[in-house]
Amino acid sequence: MSSTETQMPARRASRRALPILKSVAGFVAIVATTYLGLLAVTFFIGRVVPIDPVLAIVGDRAPAHVVERVRQEMGLNLPYYQQFVLYVKGVLQGDFGTSVLTTNPVMTDIRRVFPATMELATAGTIIGAAFGIPLGVLAAVKRGSIADQIVRILGLIGYSVPIFWLGLLALLVFYARLGWTSGPGRIDVVYEYSFTPVTGFYLIDAVINRDWAAFRDIFSHIILPASLLGYFSLAYISRMTRSFMLNELSQEYIVAARAKGLSETRIIWGHALRNAAVPLVTVIALSYAGLLEGSVLTETVFAWPGLGLYITNSLQNADMNAVLGGTIIIGSVFIAINLFSDVLYRMLDPRTRN
């Protein structure tokens, strides 16, 4: 009797702990498998690409014996599976190899290019959400009106116009003709020596350094590409907001709220949007993750030294260490953002807490 009584709470506790342990273990297993799959697929795609990676290092004009020596140095004479095992071993020890093109360790390169992309993506998402959500709400509330149509057309343009073209057009108008913004690049040449990056996020660095002239310059460089990316996420976010809002506005609790005599503003912003916010978080998170991959075309047009450009350039030169390193980063970003939106989801929606 007494023994069973004393065992009871312990068993209860373990029964409670087990699912948590299980879910943590499950999560780790999923992440590990995802990474390994990601690595394997990228690695083998990189190896079957019909590009000779030695070419990127020695160039077209190197004599045959140099080509052969470099091939051996890179371990390219080994069978694929051995190359892969060697690579994974390195990664597990935190060694992602050296980029052929920049001659830096891949992680050093990524530490340099990723903040550039992240800063741009964050600014883009803030702009996209700040304008996309109100526009989406407006379109939903005034469904079928001219305002709705305008928002729809805005969204359509955002979806369908090539960003490359729009980027050049924006440069032409705001930079070349009107002179409102600075041109391509992250910062003007005049600040190249006075400005010292700390975090790699230039806007934040300028604040840390209390360098307000540089801040203005950086701001005027980032605003154009960020608005452009913002416009594209705006297109997506406003469409999704509209449909979530329509869904909420047709619910019975809205009718009940109106019957209670609540003001329309309160109903829309306080009730409908609050409920629509839950799925909206996922939408914004996904669009943010998409921007974090680095928008190759935007980065090309605006000469923005970011991740997208880095990976594309590396891929074209069969610089596989750099491509793999970049892929892992993007994979991590997706996993992290999914996790983050999960957590936010729980905070916003009490039903998901249990």
Place this chain on the structure above:
Amino acid sequence: MMMGKMNARFRPRLAGAALSMLFLAGSPALADTPADTLVQAWAIDDTITLDPAESFELSPAEFIGNAYDMLVRLDIDDTTKVKPGIAESWEISDDGLTYTFKLKPGIKFASGNPITAEDVAWSFERVVKLDKSPAFILTQFGLTGDNVTEKAKAVDEGTFVLTVDKPYAPSFVLNCLTATVGAVLDKKLVMEHAEAKTPSDDYKYDTDFGYAWMKTNYAGSGPFKIRDWRANELVVLERNDNYYGEKPALARVIYRHVKESATQRLMLEAGDVDVARNLEPGDLEAVQKNADLASTSAPKGTVYYISLNQKNENLAKPEVREAFKYLVDYDAIGATLIKGIGEIHQTYQVKGVLGALDSNPYKFDVAKAKELLEKAGLKDGFSVTFDVRNTQPVTGIAESFQQTAGQAGVKIEIIPGDGKQTLTKYRARNHDMYIGQWGMDYWDPNTNADAFTSNPDNSDDAAVKSLAWRNAWDIPELTKQVQAALLERDNDKRAEMYQKLQQEALDTSPFVMIFQQIEVAGLRGNVKNYRLGPSFDSNPLAPVSKE
């Protein structure tokens, strides 16, 4: 009613948002670059190292050419000659094997260390022992890791002696020494940063000769120092106050990596850069029409060609090779696709180099081509594939050729690909037709003669894989002529030999030469004395100034 009330509140919110967006975008752009700084927009993503012993690409050639000095330099006013660099004078022994260089007295590296013959000898030793891509430019004189300290030697502080293995044409040896691989390095400075190595079968020396450090650092004596390089971002050159020659007017030259021609043009127009280096024909035209801007150009040592793999039995027929040379619409290509960035050039030696043949006999002539195809037994034409990389102007030229060849019944299937991808296929001789560009390895006719008209061994596993080899063009007789020209010590006779080789190639080779590249630069109006040389290492920055 309720909706109306909401709208009244909603509207100002939106208007406010729109206004704030305008304010955000409204901070004014900063104009003009500093007066003592030249800012250039250029695609510099081909820079993978700053070490003269390894670098073999275009953009770093310009950095190294301005930041280092060689024994002798190319004279850009007469490109068939060399002029003194670190060497003040030189003598060649009667047997043609020994070159004795007297160094300029009292000159210094940027670090302040004196430049001695020992530095020169050690720089040669370093190149030969590291044996990277461009090392063959020096090792072709018979230098090896075992003999280099004997063959390239400092006899006293100011005298350097180079002994070559054959009585080469002196112009050949001197021309090769102007290449970036001949740069003289600051031995003391580099060896301070050298890493110890364990000798092995692959690498027999106990030091890396500063190889790791030199990838990103600088140890030279040119008019500028390389202060900073961030891959795919920027390169910064700074005036070298220890330079022995005339000091540059500019304190700093900054290269910004900008790939897009249209972007470069906008930046040039706005004054954010002083020089734009990758302008395509449309943008170049706009720059030339703009009164605030100017442009300059120079023919470069790069030729573009279509090549026909002789492993393809149709392309191997002499009549087909000739017919294809009549199927290029040279005039149309010259007037549109390469306008301002290239000129039609049908011989493989570039304009300005010793022995270049100035001859463009072929015209677009479908009837003539059809006649030749009929002679080859291909009256109804044939089908063939064409590997083309996705960049202009080659894509445009390939499409133009596809269309004009079609008029003679030749069906061309274009296989588009990335540059490195088509090149990999080409290097393995797996193509039918390929459109390529060829840049000279060093400023001497031997490099192109060796590439286009020499193929010592046409077997698949040959040790030397020239362009002739890549197209399986078996030419033992021409190969001998190329070797003979290398040993001809009379400059005029040597030039004649190269002209004969070019004529032969013009008549019979599987290379349809299209054009020679012209490098253009768009300039702000206040940039003075900006010149482009025939090679990238001879684009001089020292005379440039801004008003």
